[in-house]
Amino acid sequence: MEYKHFQLEDFLTDEFFVSWVHNPDPSSDHFWENWLKQHPDKVLLIREARTIVQSVGYKHQYRPEAGDYLEVLEKIHQKKHSKLHHQYKHQNRRWLGMAAAVLLLLVGSYLVYEFQPEASPVVAEEPEKPLIREVPFGQKLTVTLPDGSIIKLNSGTTFWYNPQEYGRSQRDVFLKGEAFFDVKRDKTRPFRVFSKEVVTQVLGTTFNIRAYEQDDQVRIAVASGKVSTYSDSRADQSQAEVFRPGELSLFNLEGGSHTRLSFDPVEEYGWKDDALVIKDQTFEDVVQSLEKWYGATFIIDQHVSVDGKFSGTFRDESLENVIKGLGFLSKMNVTQKQDTVWIQPD
Amino acid sequence: MKNLRVSHKAESTNTRPSPQSNKFEDWSERDIWMAFRQGDPDAFQHIYETYFALLFNYASQFTSDREAVKDLLQDLFIEIRERRERLASVDSINFYLKKCLRNRITKLIRRGLLVKRTAFGNEHSSFAVALSPETHVITSERTSQTTQLLDRALSKLSVRQREVLIYYYYEGLNYDQITELMGFSNREHARKLVYRAISSLRSSLKKHRSVLFSLIWIVYFLIT
Numbered sequence: 336m337e338y339k340h341f342q343l344e345d346f347l348t349d350e351f352f353v354s355w356v357h358n359p360d361p362s363s364d365h366f367w368e369n370w371l372k373q374h375p376d377k378v379l380l381i382r383e384a385r386t387i388v389q390s391v392g393y394k395h396q397y398r399p400e401a402g403d404y405l406e407v408l409e410k411i412h413q414k415k416h417s418k419l420h421h422q423y424k425h426q427n428r429r430w431l432g433m434a435a436a437v438l439l440l441l442v443g444s445y446l447v448y449e450f451q452p453e454a455s456p457v458v459a460e461e462p463e464k465p466l467i468r469e470v471p472f473g474q475k476l477t478v479t480l481p482d483g484s485i486i487k488l489n490s491g492t493t494f495w496y497n498p499q500e501y502g503r504s505q506r507d508v509f510l511k512g513e514a515f516f517d518v519k520r521d522k523t524r525p526f527r528v529f530s531k532e533v534v535t536q537v538l539g540t541t542f543n544i545r546a547y548e549q550d551d552q553v554r555i556a557v558a559s560g561k562v563s564t565y566s567d568s569r570a571d572q573s574q575a576e577v578f579r580p581g582e583l584s585l586f587n588l589e590g591g592s593h594t595r596l597s598f599d600p601v602e603e604y605g606w607k608d609d610a611l612v613i614k615d616q617t618f619e620d621v622v623q624s625l626e627k628w629y630g631a632t633f634i635i636d637q638h639v640s641v642d643g644k645f646s647g648t649f650r651d652e653s654l655e656n657v658i659k660g661l662g663f664l665s666k667m668n669v670t671q672k673q674d675t676v677w678i679q680p681d
Numbered sequence: 682m683k684n685l686r687v688s689h690k691a692e693s694t695n696t697r698p699s700p701q702s703n704k705f706e707d708w709s710e711r712d713i714w715m716a717f718r719q720g721d722p723d724a725f726q727h728i729y730e731t732y733f734a735l736l737f738n739y740a741s742q743f744t745s746d747r748e749a750v751k752d753l754l755q756d757l758f759i760e761i762r763e764r765r766e767r768l769a770s771v772d773s774i775n776f777y778l779k780k781c782l783r784n785r786i787t788k789l790i791r792r793g794l795l796v797k798r799t800a801f802g803n804e805h806s807s808f809a810v811a812l813s814p815e816t817h818v819i820t821s822e823r824t825s826q827t828t829q830l831l832d833r834a835l836s837k838l839s840v841r842q843r844e845v846l847i848y849y850y851y852e853g854l855n856y857d858q859i860t861e862l863m864g865f866s867n868r869e870h871a872r873k874l875v876y877r878a879i880s881s882l883r884s885s886l887k888k889h890r891s892v893l894f895s896l897i898w899i900v901y902f903l904i905t
Binding site for chain 2: 416464
């Protein structure tokens with residue numbers, strides 16, 4: 336297709352054009368200047384494309400802290416690999432061992448096959464690969480583990496475990512977000528959940544863990560049975576404590592504290608029965624909860640400012656009804672189109 | 682070709698070079714890398730200095746674990762130094778180091794040894810992309826709505842799409858380099874990813890017709 340028929344996307348995906356914007360040189364300058372003279376109707380389009388190419392960037396520039404540069408350099412000069420490196424190498428060795436075992440197995444079974452008219456086929460072991468479940472906003476998902484334990488995942492959650500390892504001597508799973516656990520009782524194989532730096536260990540029980548990426552706390556609420564929780568951060572390895580039904584184990588990650596509290600089951604894990612619970616939340620928090628629950632997008636005018644707290648429990652309600660039910664309409668101007676909500680001042 | 686200081690010893694006991702200001706100022710990346718491979722400790726130091734913060738930011742786009750990011754950089758530099766004699770020559774040190782880092786990071790994530798950032802339009806998700814601050818120049822209501830929408834549209838792209846956009850527009854890599862970096866089987870994949878990302882952005886914005894005109898106004902203000 337010729338350049339004169341190009342639309343915006345076509346320029347933006349054309350290597351020659353993009354490299355001219357990024358790295359102009361005399362020959363490409365000459366080409367484009369000439370071309371633009373011949374096609375003046377495309378000047379605006381080209382300028383728009385140029386602007387877009389030049390303005391894309393990282394939203395966050397993560398910077399090292401003051402001492403990091405020297406700290407890492409020091410370790411480099413000492414030639415000491417990190418703990419992460421050793422974990423990686425250790426796994427490699429195991430893979431190598433497994434690969435050797437597989438090879439032996441295949442050779443052995445081939446020989447058996449050769450000398451016996453009826454031999455059952457051998458299935459090669461698959462290398463360890465974690466099974467990952469990601470749940471987007473606006474959805475929930477129930478996962479059943481090999482031992483029959485059932486995990487219900489809330490919106491915006493990532494959950495994973497290693498099917499090969501699970502149930503060997505431990506039952507280890509990893510969580511980022513929120514989930515309600517119904518763990519099958521097994522005295523010989525403890526069930527452990529790793530969420531941020533907190534480890535929750537149980538034998539068989541039902542409980543809820545809330546540990547979203549952006550939270551600065553981890554909440555573990557016990558519905559039945561017993562759980563033991565402890566923090567496994569690099570800075571501090573605290574003592575494990577046991578929690579019973581009706582008790583909430585709260586880790587404050589900023590301050591590093593660990594407290595025992597009570598909780599309201601509907602508030603804490605009503606979500607698993609599809610109850611949306613809003614309790615004394617600020618306007619900003621409510622918006623965030625709704626975005627998560629419905630997978631909606633809220634566009635809020637910068638002049639909108641709402642004080643006060645909102646509360647309400649909703650079961651099987653549309654976003655529209657929840658907005659009405661919370662009393663948004665009396666405080667501001669709300670327009671909704673499918674899953675986008677615009678909020679303007681009254 | 683510049684005169685290189687070649688040291689014949691494999692390792693010296695004092696590997697800490699004295700601070701030299703800009704000895705490598707005019708050198709090409711190829712030559713600096715060659716000097717490093719031949720054992721020049723100043724070249725190694727220069728490479729570390731030049732790329733430490735950049736690689737820190739890059740690795741941090743994949744994971745929020747700062748300690749792990751430091752560990753990754755530590756391991757990377759120890760390994761390239763140990764293996765320097767066996768390394769091939771490179772035209773772009775930046776690209777090479779990023780490729781090593783990315784390979785290691787994806788392996789660690791796959792094996793559950795490193796936790797990646799969540800990918801749900803979260804403020805601090807992997808490879809969060811934004812238009813540069815200059816685009817927020819005008820403060821009229823309508824325009825702030827537009828930039829918010831653009832922001833949302835960008836955050837709705839998949840992590841891979843955002844990653845590719847950064848490499849293509851911000852880092853200025855071509856499709857072949859992106860293909861090599863991300864480990865695709867062919868360059869068409871890279872081109873398609875960019876195309877889909879752009880189309881997806883356009884359709885997110887087209888949903889609100891008035892917005893498209895606002896976009897053109899922003900562009901107008903920026904270029905005049």
